Amino acid sequence: MKNLKKLFLIITFLIVNCTLIIENACSQWVQTSGPQGGNISSLTVSGSNIFAGTWGGGIFLSTNNGGSWTAVNNGLISLDVQSFAVSGSNIFVGTWGGGIFLSTNNGGSWTAVNNGLAIGDVRSLAVSGSNIFAGTFGGGMFLSTNNGGSWTAVNNGLTSPVVYSLAVSGVNIFAGTLVGGIFLSTNNGGSWTAVNNGLTSMDVYSFTVSGSNIFVGTWGGGIFLSTNNGGSWTAVNNGLTNGDVRSLAVSGSNIFAGTWGGGIFLSTNNGGSWVKKNEGFWNDSMIVHSLLITNESIFAGTDSSVWRRELSEILSVQNISSQIPSSFSLSQNYPNPFNPVTNIRFDIMKAGKVRLSVYDITGKEVTTA
Structure with missing residues (x-):
């Protein structure tokens, strides 16, 4: 050759x-040099910038693929960060008690954008076109159509006031709730319908979308898959030894699941089977609150820090040149x-x-x- x-x-x-x-x-998880801010509850990427939201330490920024982290909390009143959403150059962050903050300068400063937001505990955020959705703990769902300038409650048909997770698939908005399972809106939050056929756990913590496949991570029930826009759900837990799924991420046909006490699992066949991928972790019972996939790496947010692993290694990608x-x-x-x-x-x-x-x-x- x-x-x-x-x-x-x-x-x-x-x-x-x-x-x-x-x-x-290169063939294991490597702990990055931070951030030092408690639980890494959320991760997001904007261009080449990686943001880590922590519980108690606010927001940290890495501009070198996790090589180093810098606190970027100017203007951030609440340091308990729970969620991110990126819309163009706008970065939204949902906090516990402080509501929603917006940065237009890559985290250089943050401004509270809470006009009309009746609940300050924002558990989840999602972007659908020019619409920003915010799922709260106690107030259900809120919608902004003007980049956070104002918020309106959109809870018609949403029977659970606690929205843990959000996902967008085309014109479909999915809301994962506490106790109430999954709700679907096809009209930008104008109305919501429960779509729980086949779902055995009603506490939905995470989503990820891979083409027409929608995966949900639940507390106690593991992972469920829908191939018909939430019309029905099927448990896909073969090989998944921990049913408390806190985070999900997708790279092509590869699905990653972060669990509470079982580390990370990988499926390369759309959930048909799962294998544990904990090489390099301190132990086999890590709590993985958040996952993020960039062009070359996968990041895992745990109780203490951010870990990184190269996608080409974990997925055995064979690059020929x-x-x-x-x-x-x-x-x-x-x-x-x-x-x-x-x-x-x-x-x-x-x-x-x-x-x-x-x-x-x-x-x-x-x-x-």
Whole structure:
């Protein structure tokens, strides 16, 4: 093969107790250097800027893919941040007790935009065209059609006053509530209809949308999927060992689920099955409050900090290029050597046949590819 930049080998180990000479941290979660603000309750991205909302520490900004974080709380009265929404250059944040704040300068300053907002506890935010929806704890749903200049209650048919989560799919607005399950509006919040057929848990904490597939994360019931705009829901929990799903995120056909006490799970087949992806975490029972996917990375907000992992690694993306690398490199195998099969990525400076040998801890060669 000519001009091969990146090669991926799958090596079947003859014994399980083997190790590689060269290792790095690319095949696991890596804790970033912050933010230092308590629970990372929400994450969002605006251009190249990543924002982390914390419970007690306000908002933190990273301009270098999580390499460092800076507090950006100028004008923010409440430091208990629960949700974000981005509409063009406008960044909205929902807080506990302080209502909604808006920044038009990438977090340089924040201004309260609460005219007409009767409830200061804003649990969820979503953007649909020029409309901003705000789900509250105790006041149901509010709508702004003028970038937060004013808010109007839109609760016709919404029987639960606690709106934990929101999702937009075309003209459909989905609201996940406490006790009441899921409500759907097809007329920009003018009216709401309960769409709970097949849903066994009525506490809905998270949504993600992948094409015509709508996934919801519930408390105690795991994950449900609808392929007909909420007409019916089917539990998709094969391999999901923790049913308390706090956050969801999607990258193509890959769905990530952050749980309360079980870390992160990944499905590569639209929820058909799930596998745990906790390599690098302190333990296997992490609480993952929030998830964010950018072009190259996935971020997880936990009780203490933000963690990052490269999408190309966790999804085993094989990028082939006609350019030849300028230097040799060997990446860490994945999964770890105690699995029967592992993947090893390496770069070489010229095309040709390659021999890769694996040695056990005593220095004995155990397999070659």
